Amino acid sequence: MNGFLDGFFDIPSDLQHSWLGLIGLHLREALLPVLAGLLLALPLAQLCVRFRWLYPPVLGATTILYAVPSLAFFVVLIDYTGQTELTVMIPLAVYSLVVLVPAIVDGVRSVPQETLAAATAMGFGPVRRYLQVQLPIAVPAILAGLRVATASSISLVSLGALIGNQGALGNLLAAAQKYDRPELAVNSVVTTAVLAILCDALLVLLRVVLTPWMPNGARSRPKTGGRRQRPVPQDVIR
Amino acid sequence: MESVTKRYPDGTVAVDRLSLEIPDGSITVLVGPSGCGKTTTLRMINRMVEPTEGTILLDGEDIQRQPVTTLRRSMGYVIQNAGLFQHRTIVDNIATVPRMLGWGKQKARARAAELMERVGLDAALAKRYPYQLSGGQQQRVGVARALAADPPVLLMDEPFSAVDPVVRKGLQDELLRIQDELGKTIVFVTHDIDEAIKLGTMVAVMRTGGRLAQYAPPAELLSDPADAFVEDFLGADRGIRRLSFFPSARLELTTGPVIPLDATAEQIAAPGADHLLVTDADGRPLGWGAPGDLTAGDIRPAELLPHGRPFVPGTDSLRAALDCAVLSPTGWAVAVDAGGRVTGVVSQQTIGEAIRSAHAADRADEAKVSS
Missing domain, CATH: 3.10.580.10 (CBS-domain)
Incomplete structure (x- = not known):
């Protein structure tokens, strides 16, 4: 039994995880930062919407952070957080934040003026208006941002292999070199890609479930109320 | 019902010392060219814009006295392009204010269904989303939503200006019919003088700079425009249009030929x-x-x-x-x-x-x- 795929799921013991264990670890290291990024991005984006002058500096600062290579990030953070998962997850959370802030800001800003005016006139306070009107209408834009953040996060976790086996599935790449077992590298790449695709599909599904009010087949989110040219189901015209 | 004297300067003056007494249970139209402050005036009534000077009284009481959300929930508001909540179904859009006022879900939905019928919407549209409706239907939903909690006052800000003329005429007729049935106090903003004359019991013509040019019933507006501005705004054929207010009942008919x-x-x-x-x-x-x-x-x-x-x-x-x-x-x-x-x-x-x-x-x- 010396076929190429024979040792495919035979994970070297120094990784301390089975294949499924690595997948769980990978998902945790990738998705927790996205979640943290989202939780930070929501209030930050709301501040940027309320105080328009805040948005350009926030966008500038986050873009500069995004330009810092993750490796440099790791090196700086190791002094503080050591060779831990946290060292991997902090930069990923920052990258998610960078993607999500503009997505949420644009989504919330694209709520039509007359919708906002109508909400205010009906007696919505600012908080209720944000939670019940602006945020729901921004959901498609937020989920579009989440898709980008999630995919990039899943792929970037592998770099954790460079700081002492914190790369989950990425550790297989190092192991492949160390033990001269190329099938482990293939395993790492394929599994990571499949995870990214599955998570993306779940987010698309979530979008469909959360936004039954979106026109079918619309690829971008609607911007204004009422007067768009859109295919309308025939039976609605009476 | 309301006596307004106010000025609204934010560097520029949007509405200048305007006094209006808006009668109960009828349609009062604010009309004027763009930038004359008519929308600002309307929005001061529900305090979406706060006046810098002067007071607005509702049934003799200063509107500053009650919480702003309470005030707004007691006034229906209809806006250009309807401003519907695109993420909510038609029935939920209409039930918005009743739900905020703490009505039960069943009661609010029953009320919404009743209003859909009143504004001429097919009950089958209840579960649809705004994008599935035509502009005219969306506007009807907007009117139904404003009427949902049965507010005594209805504020309408150019509600029909974004639909085509045929649909607009239908909506205007419908509004007059609903008004006959309900007798709300309606304040209606438009830039269309014909719409103002058709709908208004009283018409306030405003001029640029936020000043009131004339406040009169439409027939009087046509017969006695206060000045050259009002006359010009009414257009060249005001004599012909004024005839709309004279009945033909007393015409002497002949059966000779x-x-x-x-x-x-x-x-x-x-x-x-x-x-x-x-x-x-x-x-x-x-x-x-x-x-x-x-x-x-x-x-x-x-x-x-x-x-x-x-x-x-x-x-x-x-x-x-x-x-x-x-x-x-x-x-x-x-x-x-x-x-x-x-x-x-x-x-x-x-x-x-x-x-x-x-x-x-x-x-x-x-x-x-x-x-």
């Missing part, structure tokens, strides 16, 4: 008129013919001149009667009853005299009121 299809030679010759109106056995108009072209016992309806659209005295205005006469090939307007049977004909000349006497009566009324 009206003959039946089976008329005798004497009946054809007798009136000595240039044209005769031929009617069918039920008295409905068939068309005009010259006496010389008509042969007794052999009048062919197909060869007659068309009689044009008839008017109904009492229901239609003098404007409609004049329009019929102008469009008629003979210069005579045909009057019919509600069943479409000819009650007589009237010439342009007679209508002209009726207009002059109506004007005279109007002036006499004014003199009486002012003395």
Whole structure:
């Protein structure tokens, strides 16, 4: 039994995880930062919407952070957080934040003026208006941002292999070199890609479930109320 | 119900020392060119814009006294393009304010269904989303949503200006019908003077700089514009449009030139008129013919001149009667009853005299009121 795929799921013991264990670890290291990024991005984006002058500096600062290579990030953070998962997850959370802030800001800003005016006139306070009107209408834009953040996060976790086996599935790449077992590298790449695709599909599904009010087949989110040219189901015209 | 004196400067003056008394249970229209402060005025009523000076009283009480959300929930608001919540179904859109006021879900939905019927929306649309509706239907939802909690006051900000003219006319008629049934106090903003004259019980014409140019019922606006600005804003044909406010009931009709299809030679010759109106056995108009072209016992309806659209005295205005006469090939307007049977004909000349006497009566009324 010396076929190429024979040792495919035979994970070297120094990784301390089975294949499924690595997948769980990978998902945790990738998705927790996205979640943290989202939780930070929501209030930050709301501040940027309320105080328009805040948005350009926030966008500038986050873009500069995004330009810092993750490796440099790791090196700086190791002094503080050591060779831990946290060292991997902090930069990923920052990258998610960078993607999500503009997505949420644009989504919330694209709520039509007359919708906002109508909400205010009906007696919505600012908080209720944000939670019940602006945020729901921004959901498609937020989920579009989440898709980008999630995919990039899943792929970037592998770099954790460079700081002492914190790369989950990425550790297989190092192991492949160390033990001269190329099938482990293939395993790492394929599994990571499949995870990214599955998570993306779940987010698309979530979008469909959360936004039954979106026109079918619309690829971008609607911007204004009422007067768009859109295919309308025939039976609605009476 | 309301006495407003206020000025709103934010560097520029949007509304300048405006005083208006808006009567209960009728439609008051604020009209004027863009930038005249009419929307700002409307938004001060529900405090979406706070006045810098002056006070607004609602039923004698300063609107500053109650919490702003309470005030707003007691006023329906309809906006251009409807401003529907695109992420909520039609029924949930309409039920928004009742739900905020703490109504149960069932009660709020039942109320929404009732309102959909009132504004002329098919119940099958209830579970749809706004994007699935036409502009006119969305606007109806907007009106239903504003009426949902049965507010005494309805604020409407150019609600019909984004739909096409045919749909707009339908919505205006519907609004008048709903207003007949409900008797709300409606404040309506528009830049369209025709819409203002059609809908308003009182019309406030505003000019750039946020000043009130004239506040009067539409008929008075047309007969006595306060100044050149109002006159210019009303347009060139205000004399004709004013006729809409004069009834045609007192027009003197004549049945002389009206003959039946089976008329005798004497009946054809007798009136000595240039044209005769031929009617069918039920008295409905068939068309005009010259006496010389008509042969007794052999009048062919197909060869007659068309009689044009008839008017109904009492229901239609003098404007409609004049329009019929102008469009008629003979210069005579045909009057019919509600069943479409000819009650007589009237010439342009007679209508002209009726207009002059109506004007005279109007002036006499004014003199009486002012003395």
